[in-house]
Amino acid sequence: MNPWMTYLIWPLIKFSIAFIAVQALVAAMNWIERRLLGFFQARLGPNRVGPWGLGQIIADPIKFLLKEDFVPARAEKVAYYLGPILPLLPSFIVFCLIPFGPPPTFAVTNNINVGLLLIFALTSTAVYGIILGGWASNNKFSLMGGLRSAAQMVSYEVPLGLSIVGVLMLTQSLELEEIVRYQEMNSWNVFPQLVACFIFIVAMNAENNRTPFDLPEAESELVAGFHTEYSAMKFAFYMLGEYSLMIVNSCLAVTLFFGGWSLGMGGIGFTTEVMQKMGWVGGLIGTGIFVTKMMLFLFMYIWFRATFPRFRFDQLMDLGWKFLIPLALANIFVTGIVLLAFPSRLYGDTVIAVGEIMLTVIGMIVIALTLVLLFKPKRPKVINASRVSEA
Amino acid sequence: MSTLTRFSAIPYTGPAPTNRNPYVPADVATIDARGAEIAARAGVALEQETGLDLPAFIVAKEAIVPTLRALRDHTEFQFDLPLDLFGVDYPGREQRFDVVYQLYSVKNNERIRLKVRVGETESVPTSVDVYRAFDWFEREVFDMYGVRFEGHPNLRRILTHEMFQGHALRKDYDPAQRWLLSEQGVAKLKPKIDPRFEVEHSDFERVTLNLGPSHPAMHGTLRCAVTLEGETIVGADQEIGYLHRCFEKMSETHTYQQVIPFTDRLNYCSAVINNVGYCMTVEKLLGVAAPERAQHVRLMLSEFYRIADHIVCIGTNLVDLGALTNFWYLFQPREEIIALAESCSGARLLPTYLRIGGLAVDVPADFLSNSQRIVNMLPKYIDEVEALVMKNRIFRDRTEGVGAITKEDALNFGFTGPCLRAAGVPFDVRKASPYLGYETYDWDVPYAEGGDTYARFLVRFEEMRQSIRILQQAIDRGLPSGPVIVDNPYVALPPKEKVYNEMESLIYHFKLIMHGIQPPVGEAYFQVEGGNGEVGFYIVSDGTKNPYRVRVRPPCFPIFEAYGHMIMGQTIPDAIATLGSLNIIAGELDH
Numbered sequence: 001m002n003p004w005m006t007y008l009i010w011p012l013i014k015f016s017i018a019f020i021a022v023q024a025l026v027a028a029m030n031w032i033e034r035r036l037l038g039f040f041q042a043r044l045g046p047n048r049v050g051p052w053g054l055g056q057i058i059a060d061p062i063k064f065l066l067k068e069d070f071v072p073a074r075a076e077k078v079a080y081y082l083g084p085i086l087p088l089l090p091s092f093i094v095f096c097l098i099p100f101g102p103p104p105t106f107a108v109t110n111n112i113n114v115g116l117l118l119i120f121a122l123t124s125t126a127v128y129g130i131i132l133g134g135w136a137s138n139n140k141f142s143l144m145g146g147l148r149s150a151a152q153m154v155s156y157e158v159p160l161g162l163s164i165v166g167v168l169m170l171t172q173s174l175e176l177e178e179i180v181r182y183q184e185m186n187s188w189n190v191f192p193q194l195v196a197c198f199i200f201i202v203a204m205n206a207e208n209n210r211t212p213f214d215l216p217e218a219e220s221e222l223v224a225g226f227h228t229e230y231s232a233m234k235f236a237f238y239m240l241g242e243y244s245l246m247i248v249n250s251c252l253a254v255t256l257f258f259g260g261w262s263l264g265m266g267g268i269g270f271t272t273e274v275m276q277k278m279g280w281v282g283g284l285i286g287t288g289i290f291v292t293k294m295m296l297f298l299f300m301y302i303w304f305r306a307t308f309p310r311f312r313f314d315q316l317m318d319l320g321w322k323f324l325i326p327l328a329l330a331n332i333f334v335t336g337i338v339l340l341a342f343p344s345r346l347y348g349d350t351v352i353a354v355g356e357i358m359l360t361v362i363g364m365i366v367i368a369l370t371l372v373l374l375f376k377p378k379r380p381k382v383i384n385a386s387r388v389s390e391a
Numbered sequence: 392m393s394t395l396t397r398f399s400a401i402p403y404t405g406p407a408p409t410n411r412n413p414y415v416p417a418d419v420a421t422i423d424a425r426g427a428e429i430a431a432r433a434g435v436a437l438e439q440e441t442g443l444d445l446p447a448f449i450v451a452k453e454a455i456v457p458t459l460r461a462l463r464d465h466t467e468f469q470f471d472l473p474l475d476l477f478g479v480d481y482p483g484r485e486q487r488f489d490v491v492y493q494l495y496s497v498k499n500n501e502r503i504r505l506k507v508r509v510g511e512t513e514s515v516p517t518s519v520d521v522y523r524a525f526d527w528f529e530r531e532v533f534d535m536y537g538v539r540f541e542g543h544p545n546l547r548r549i550l551t552h553e554m555f556q557g558h559a560l561r562k563d564y565d566p567a568q569r570w571l572l573s574e575q576g577v578a579k580l581k582p583k584i585d586p587r588f589e590v591e592h593s594d595f596e597r598v599t600l601n602l603g604p605s606h607p608a609m610h611g612t613l614r615c616a617v618t619l620e621g622e623t624i625v626g627a628d629q630e631i632g633y634l635h636r637c638f639e640k641m642s643e644t645h646t647y648q649q650v651i652p653f654t655d656r657l658n659y660c661s662a663v664i665n666n667v668g669y670c671m672t673v674e675k676l677l678g679v680a681a682p683e684r685a686q687h688v689r690l691m692l693s694e695f696y697r698i699a700d701h702i703v704c705i706g707t708n709l710v711d712l713g714a715l716t717n718f719w720y721l722f723q724p725r726e727e728i729i730a731l732a733e734s735c736s737g738a739r740l741l742p743t744y745l746r747i748g749g750l751a752v753d754v755p756a757d758f759l760s761n762s763q764r765i766v767n768m769l770p771k772y773i774d775e776v777e778a779l780v781m782k783n784r785i786f787r788d789r790t791e792g793v794g795a796i797t798k799e800d801a802l803n804f805g806f807t808g809p810c811l812r813a814a815g816v817p818f819d820v821r822k823a824s825p826y827l828g829y830e831t832y833d834w835d836v837p838y839a840e841g842g843d844t845y846a847r848f849l850v851r852f853e854e855m856r857q858s859i860r861i862l863q864q865a866i867d868r869g870l871p872s873g874p875v876i877v878d879n880p881y882v883a884l885p886p887k888e889k890v891y892n893e894m895e896s897l898i899y900h901f902k903l904i905m906h907g908i909q910p911p912v913g914e915a916y917f918q919v920e921g922g923n924g925e926v927g928f929y930i931v932s933d934g935t936k937n938p939y940r941v942r943v944r945p946p947c948f949p950i951f952e953a954y955g956h957m958i959m960g961q962t963i964p965d966a967i968a969t970l971g972s973l974n975i976i977a978g979e980l981d982h
Binding site: 037040041042043140141144211212214221222223305306307308309310311312313314315 | 709714
């Protein structure tokens with residue numbers, strides 16, 4: 001094939017498709033979130049524009065474009081304009097790296113062997129946009145939101161990064177395709193890495209500033225946090241960045257812990273080989289499976305938002321530094337020891353991965369203990385009912 | 392600052408009724424005997440004023456501070472809860488102002504009234520050192536009457552604008568004046584740093600942040616300026632009055648019946664309870680009692696609106712904490728409650744359903760069955776929301792120990808209602824001095840220890856359950872038959888058929904519309920348990936169709952006064968969580 005075609009035109013086409021798909025998904029997410037929140041909160045949600053309110057997906061961007069683009073008089077102009085754009089860029093690039101379907105067709109770039117590292121490097125730059133925006137707005141609420149987000153996102157970057165070390169120890173690869181392949185040949189990483197998966201989900205919620213970790217915006221405390229002074233399309237860019245990162249993180253969770261595009265384990269089931277035999281139809285089905293799993297994660301984001309109250313800042317930091325990071329470190333330690341001490345063994349004709357089974361059991365115990373610890377009442381119920389003496 | 396328009400109101404110049412005796416409460420002998428007892432044993436000189444509805448005393452202005460201190464610290468009487476401090480203006484008198492103190496003793500369950508008479512140029516020593524609650528109350532009296540309080544730490548206007556001219560509640564103040572006031576020359580709010588956090592030198596700069604008046608968590612129009620070190624609050628100062636609508640002054644230019652819609656708008660989350668409080672105060676002055684059927688409906692609607700009030704408080708507080716779902720979820724039963732009021736009166740949030748002497752119209756035929764339906768559906772919602780939040784670790788961490796106030800401080804700040812009960816004082820007006828027949832129902836006063844936000848949640852959840860208990864009993868008893876308004880042509884309008892067919896009734900109708908209800912000359916105070924504390928009305932009647940003075944005791948007022956004290960040393964999220972749990976209703980706070 002013409003090298004121009006291979007290295008420029010074809011990736012550009014793929015990138016355009018991914019870009020448009022992400023845009024559409026973000027716009028749709030807005031509607032989905034509002035409808036779902038309506039469902040959770042026993043109300044209707046937007047249902048006026050078009051059938052089931054679907055027109056809202058188009059109406060919202062139009063509204064954002066037509067609103068007054070307001071810039072505070074004493075804002076730091078360059079940083080103020082840069083703020084909303086910065087979180088958007090990495091999320092678009094990251095989309096090119098994620099394998100949506102079985103190879104060779106369904107990733108924008110072909111298999112970078114440090115894919116995971118690159119993704120983490122890129123997504124962690126998103127915080128700059130928020131800090132810049134918060135600082136440049138010349139508003140105390142914005143500044144506090146920006147400072148909070150700086151501390152929060154840097155803190156949660158650590159457990160997020162540590163939680164995937166266990167996965168890497170199992171799969172022995174930073175290549176996302178390789179990680180998915182490993183999972184369909186052995187087991188989804190969520191089982192032997194249950195604790196890591198738990199940490200990853202908590203940390204990715206915090207990374208995205210979603211409830212219960214939405215302290216940088218905390219609408220009841222900081223008005224709107226770092227984007228208090230942003231209006232119209234600049235505000236929409238922040239939302240776009242946030243939702244894109246939500247989708248990226250969901251994709252990562254699916255890829256790292258839930259078997260990516262495949263629906264099989266231990267080499268059995270709807271695996272890459274089966275899909276590749278079916279040609280492009282198999283590829284499409286694989287992508288469909290991936291997107292479905294990703295949507296489940298997006299649903300989980302919204303579910304969390306409808307369920308939990310918000311943390312306080314110091315409690316959030318405590319959770320990150322005093323609980324998640326030690327837990328992630330312990331996870332790495334235990335995974336390493338178990339994998340060394342109990343390698344896979346041959347029982348008759350079958351290979352049984354003793355280490356991974358042990359890890360699964362340990363993970364379940366740890367999660368159960370954590371939940372008990374979390375919900376143990378600290379103080380007895382103190383309500384009394386009594387009569388006032390009738391004097 | 393300039394006067395925009397100036398036109399004068401047309402006063403009523405018709406004849407004053409002459410056939411009226413002064414108001415004398417029914418059990419005046421016992422009250423006066425108790426008053427004499429207190430005067431004899433208090434250990435300070437008290438000049439008794441007899442014939443009033445509470446043991447009342449006239450105190451010289453020099454003696455007021457020692458008197459208050461003696462009454463507070465008296466081992467037997469223990470008047471530890473400052474209820475109210477307000478002024479009344481009698482321009483004809485030599486010492487034209489009455490500064491009235493009302494105190495309550497939790498131990499003995501009794502109230503007293505102290506009056507200090509001052510002239511226009513005189514000042515009263517401040518009693519802030521005795522009761523911290525009186526800080527704002529004294530500022531209000533200064534704002535409204537121009538009475539100065541010597542030694543007050545911060546004697547500024549509180550409800551009106553800083554540049555406002557004159558004192559609005561003085562009788563010689565023309566209420567038809569219009570002012571255009573600007574912010575020029577108004578000093579910026581500078582929170583006083585708490586002594587605990589005063590440092591001589593710090594490497595960190597402190598930031599003053601205005602929470603409100605337009606801030607998502609400052610329900611309505613509250614404002615609190617806080618000084619922050621990091622996110623820790625080291626100084627706080629609340630400013631109120633953004634929703635001041637001169638309720639008390641307006642009442643003086645309207646007839647007794649016309650005041651009812653204004654009372655709706657005090658605590659607009661539980662409007663019916665305010666109606667009950669106001670109507671029963673006027674009824675007390677008139678010496679009439681609403682018929683049994685009306686009383687039964689009043690009680691049921693009061694309890695329904697108490698539940699609605701708690702629902703709004705819990706829902707919005709949880710929104711402040713980031714738990715959005717409960718708000719909308721709880722609004723379903725609230726919607727049903729409001730629809731019930733709508734079926735009675737035609738209006739929803741502010742039904743204005745009560746009239747002096749009874750109700751505006753009879754309840755619809757399906758009132759009881761609808762009530763039963765709501766009572767059946769309520770526990771499910773309350774239980775589900777309680778299960779969702781009260782055991783949630785995040786919620787517990789956010790609320791336990793946050794915004795705590797001790798029992799002693801709560802009393803000294805004049806707390807009443809759920810906030811006081813959450814601090815461990817089981818004082819509820821419905822138990823302490825029952826009205827509407829609350830004493831005949833089987834229910835309990837919930838209270839909790841700790842006085843923190845979590846305790847306030849506990850108390851409110853349990854109170855809703857107790858209200859449901861009362862409602863279930865009320866439904867089981869059924870509505871008593873009979874009229875819904877007293878059969879007294881001087882109080883209630885005759886029925887329309889009679890007006891069209893009988894000369895007498897037509898005349899009564901005309902007289903009541905034109906000349907209004909004219910209670911006997913005198914003063915009366917009556918209190919009900921509102922959604923967030925004791926709602927009391929103090930009415931002075933001069934025998935004419937307009938009240939001479941209407942004073943409302945807003946429970947939010949002293950509670951919001953303590954807010955700065957409660958959030959000191961905590962963080963902004965704590966301050967927001969605390970504010971929501973106090974249930975400050977700006978309509979009531981600012982009169």
